[in-house]
Amino acid sequence: MRIILDGMGGDHAPAEIVKGAAITSKLIGHEIVIVGDEEAIRRELDTVDHNSQNISIVHASEVITFDDSPVKAIRQKKDSSLVKGLMMVKEGEGDMIISAGNSGAIMTGGLLLLGRIEGIERPALGSVYPFMEKGGAGLLIDAGANSECKPHNLLHFATMGSIYMEKVLGLQSPKVGLVNMGTEPSKGGKVLKETYVLLEESRKEGINFIGNIEGRTVPTGIADVIVCDGMTGNIILKLTEGLALTIMDLLKQKFTDGAVAKIGAGLLYGKMKELKELFDYTEYGGAPILGIKHPVIKIHGSSNANAVRSGIMKAIPFVENEVIATITEAIKKVDSLEESLHGEASS
Amino acid sequence: MRIILDGMGGDHAPAEIVKGAAITSKLIGHEIVIVGDEEAIRRELDTVDHNSQNISIVHASEVITFDDSPVKAIRQKKDSSLVKGLMMVKEGEGDMIISAGNSGAIMTGGLLLLGRIEGIERPALGSVYPFMEKGGAGLLIDAGANSECKPHNLLHFATMGSIYMEKVLGLQSPKVGLVNMGTEPSKGGKVLKETYVLLEESRKEGINFIGNIEGRTVPTGIADVIVCDGMTGNIILKLTEGLALTIMDLLKQKFTDGAVAKIGAGLLYGKMKELKELFDYTEYGGAPILGIKHPVIKIHGSSNANAVRSGIMKAIPFVENEVIATITEAIKKVDSLEESLHGEASS
Numbered sequence: 001m002r003i004i005l006d007g008m009g010g011d012h013a014p015a016e017i018v019k020g021a022a023i024t025s026k027l028i029g030h031e032i033v034i035v036g037d038e039e040a041i042r043r044e045l046d047t048v049d050h051n052s053q054n055i056s057i058v059h060a061s062e063v064i065t066f067d068d069s070p071v072k073a074i075r076q077k078k079d080s081s082l083v084k085g086l087m088m089v090k091e092g093e094g095d096m097i098i099s100a101g102n103s104g105a106i107m108t109g110g111l112l113l114l115g116r117i118e119g120i121e122r123p124a125l126g127s128v129y130p131f132m133e134k135g136g137a138g139l140l141i142d143a144g145a146n147s148e149c150k151p152h153n154l155l156h157f158a159t160m161g162s163i164y165m166e167k168v169l170g171l172q173s174p175k176v177g178l179v180n181m182g183t184e185p186s187k188g189g190k191v192l193k194e195t196y197v198l199l200e201e202s203r204k205e206g207i208n209f210i211g212n213i214e215g216r217t218v219p220t221g222i223a224d225v226i227v228c229d230g231m232t233g234n235i236i237l238k239l240t241e242g243l244a245l246t247i248m249d250l251l252k253q254k255f256t257d258g259a260v261a262k263i264g265a266g267l268l269y270g271k272m273k274e275l276k277e278l279f280d281y282t283e284y285g286g287a288p289i290l291g292i293k294h295p296v297i298k299i300h301g302s303s304n305a306n307a308v309r310s311g312i313m314k315a316i317p318f319v320e321n322e323v324i325a326t327i328t329e330a331i332k333k334v335d336s337l338e339e340s341l342h343g344e345a346s347s
Numbered sequence: 348m349r350i351i352l353d354g355m356g357g358d359h360a361p362a363e364i365v366k367g368a369a370i371t372s373k374l375i376g377h378e379i380v381i382v383g384d385e386e387a388i389r390r391e392l393d394t395v396d397h398n399s400q401n402i403s404i405v406h407a408s409e410v411i412t413f414d415d416s417p418v419k420a421i422r423q424k425k426d427s428s429l430v431k432g433l434m435m436v437k438e439g440e441g442d443m444i445i446s447a448g449n450s451g452a453i454m455t456g457g458l459l460l461l462g463r464i465e466g467i468e469r470p471a472l473g474s475v476y477p478f479m480e481k482g483g484a485g486l487l488i489d490a491g492a493n494s495e496c497k498p499h500n501l502l503h504f505a506t507m508g509s510i511y512m513e514k515v516l517g518l519q520s521p522k523v524g525l526v527n528m529g530t531e532p533s534k535g536g537k538v539l540k541e542t543y544v545l546l547e548e549s550r551k552e553g554i555n556f557i558g559n560i561e562g563r564t565v566p567t568g569i570a571d572v573i574v575c576d577g578m579t580g581n582i583i584l585k586l587t588e589g590l591a592l593t594i595m596d597l598l599k600q601k602f603t604d605g606a607v608a609k610i611g612a613g614l615l616y617g618k619m620k621e622l623k624e625l626f627d628y629t630e631y632g633g634a635p636i637l638g639i640k641h642p643v644i645k646i647h648g649s650s651n652a653n654a655v656r657s658g659i660m661k662a663i664p665f666v667e668n669e670v671i672a673t674i675t676e677a678i679k680k681v682d683s684l685e686e687s688l689h690g691e692a693s694s
Binding site for chain 1: 480491534566584589590602607621
C-alpha cells in the first residue's frame with residue numbers, strides 16, 4: 001500500500017508530520033510518500049530515525065494555508081502538497097491521502113478532484129467522538145461539512161458511518177443513533193421524522209438503527225454511529241471540547257487553591273493524567289471524509305508526530321478492508337429500499 | 348403581588364413544593380397561593396414552619412402528570428392544579444404562575460389559556476445556562492419549544508432573552524450571541540444567515556448583538572443570551588448536563604481507585620463539593636416561558652424545596668420590573684425595523 005501524506009498541512013508542518021511518518025515507517029510494511037517542499041522535508045527526515053525503504057518524498061512547491069479559501073486554493077494552487085497528493089491518489093499512485101491541513105480545502109479537494117461515490121449527493125466529515133466513561137469511541141457524522149441535510153443524506157451518513165465503524169474500528173454491528181430532541185419517533189421537524197422512517201427501513205439492510213438519541217446520552221456511548229446534520233455535529237463536537245476544557249481548567253484552579261488542596265492534587269497527579277488522556281481524540285485516529293471515491297483522512301490541525309502516527313496506523317484498515325467498495329454497494333441497496341418506500345427517492 | 352404555585356406538579360409534589368413555599372413565605376412580603384389537593388397540601392403545610400399571612404390554598408381536584416399528552420391534558424383536565432392556576436392568572440387573581448410539572452403542558456397551557464404577546468408567533472422556553480468557570484449564568488433561548496424557527500422567531504428570542512437578562516437577572520446590556528457553526532456572518536444555512544442580518548439591524552434598538560458564537564465558547568459565557576432554535580437549544584442543554592454528569596462520575600471513579608487516590612480525594616473533599624455546586628442550575632431560578640401574555644415560570648421536575656424557593660425568589664423581578672410590558676413594546680420596535688429592512692416582515 002502507498003500512503004500519501006500531506007507534508008505541509010497543519011500547525012506543526014513539516015517537522016511533526018515528517019517525524020510522525022518516520023516513527024510509523026518503522027512500524028509498518030507500507031510505503032509512505034510525503035508530498036511537499038522537498039528540501040525542508042529532507043532536512044527534517046535526516047534528523048530522525050526512520051526506515052528509508054518505506055519513505056519517499058514527492059516535491060510540491062506550494063502550500064495551502066488555513067487562511068486560504070478552499071475552492072480558490074484547490075483551483076489555483078495546482079502545485080500545492082494537497083492538490084498534488086490528491087492527484088496522485090486519483091491517478092493510482094497512492095491508495096489514500098492523509099492531511100492535517102485546511103479542512104475546507106481537504107473536503108473541497110476530495111470532492112472536486114476525486115469525485116463522489118455513485119449515488120452519494122453529499123459526502124460527510126466523520127469525526128471520532130471518545131466515550132470518556134465507557135471507553136472507546138464512536139463516529140459523529142456529519143461533523144460539519146453540510147449545515148443542512150435531507151433525510152436521504154442522513155440515511156447515507158448512517159450507512160457510511162456504520163461501515164466505517166465496522167471495517168476500520170472493528171466493531172461488530174455498530175449501533176446507529178439519530179440525534180434528536182427526544183427519543184420518540186415523532187420528535188423533531190419534518191427532516192428528522194422522515195429520516196427516522198428511512199433508518200427504520202434500513203434495518204433490512206443490516207443497519208443497526210437503535211432510534212433517536214438525545215444530547216444527554218451522546219457522551220455515554222449509547223450509539224457508536226451518531227448521525228446528524230453538520231450544524232448539529234459541529235455544535236456537539238465543539239461544545240464537548242469546550243466543556244471538557246472548561247472543566248479541566250476548573251479542576252486545576254480548585255486543586256491548586258490552598259496548601260491542603262495542593263497536597264491532595266499531588267496525590268491525585270497520576271489519576272488526573274489518566275483523565276486528561278481520556279480527552280485525547282488523537283488516539284482514535286483521524287476524521288474520514290466519507291462519500292469520496294478514494295480514502296481521504298483529515299487529522300487535527302495541531303497534530304504532533306504521535307497524532308500523525310496514530311492517524312496513519314488507524315487509516316490502514318480503510319484501504320485493506322475495502323471501505324469504499326463496501327460503501328458503494330451498500331448505498332445502492334439503501335437507495336433501492338428508499339425508492340420502494342417512496343415510489344422514488346425523496347431527493 | 349400574588350404568586351400562583353402549582354402544588355401538584357413535579358416529582359416531589361406536593362411535599363417539596365409546599366415546603367419550598369413555606370420557607371419562602373418567611374422571606375418575602377408577597378402572597379403565595381398553592382393550587383392543588385387541599386387536604387394533601389394542608390397536611391404538608393402543617394408540618395413545616397411558615398408565615399400563614401402569606402400562604403393560602405386553592406383546591407383543585409385533578410393532577411396533570413408527566414405522562415399526560417399536553418394538549419389533551421389542558422383541554423380535558425379543567426380542574427387540574429395547572430389549568431386552574433393558569434386561569435387564576437388570566438383572570439387577574441394572580442400575577443404569575445410557577446410550576447414544576449409537565450413542560451409541554453405548561454407551554455401549551457400558557458399558549459392556549461393565556462395567549463401570546465401581540466406580534467409574537469412563537470413563544471420560547473428560556474433556560475438558565477450556568478457558566479461554570481466564569482461564574483454567573485446566561486439564558487439559552489429557545490431551549491426546546493420550537494424545533495425549527497424562522498429568522499423572525501429568532502429575532503424575537505434575542506429580544507425577549509435580552510430583556511429577561513436585564514430586568515430579571517439584573518445584567519446591563521446583556522451580550523446576545525447567535526449559535527452557529529462558525530463566527531463568520533456567512534456561516535450556516537439560509538435561516539442563520541438571514542437571522543444574522545436581522546440581529547445586526549436590531550442593534551439600533553439596543554440589542555447588544557455580538558455575532559455568531561460556536562459550541563466551544565457557549566460554556567465560557569461569551570454571550571449572556573444564547574440564541575438558537577429549540578432543536579439546537581435542547582442538544583446544548585442536554586449535552587452539557589450529560590457531559591457534566593459523565594465527568595463527575597469519572598472523577599469519582601478515578602479518585603476512589605486506590606488508597607493514595609482516596610487520601611488525595613479526602614483532602615479535596617471541600618473543593619469537589621464547590622465544583623458540584625457549580626453544576627447546580629437551580630440557584631439561578633426557573634426557566635421562563637417568554638412570549639406569553641403573563642409570567643409563566645417552569646422549574647425543574649425534580650425540584651426540591653430549595654429549588655422551589657429559588658424559583659419563586661428569582662421570579663419576583665419578572666413581575667416587579669414589568670418584563671411583559673417591556674417585551675410588548677420592544678417587539679413592536681424590532682418588527683418595524685424588520686419591516687423597513689425587507690419592505691415587509693419575512694414571515
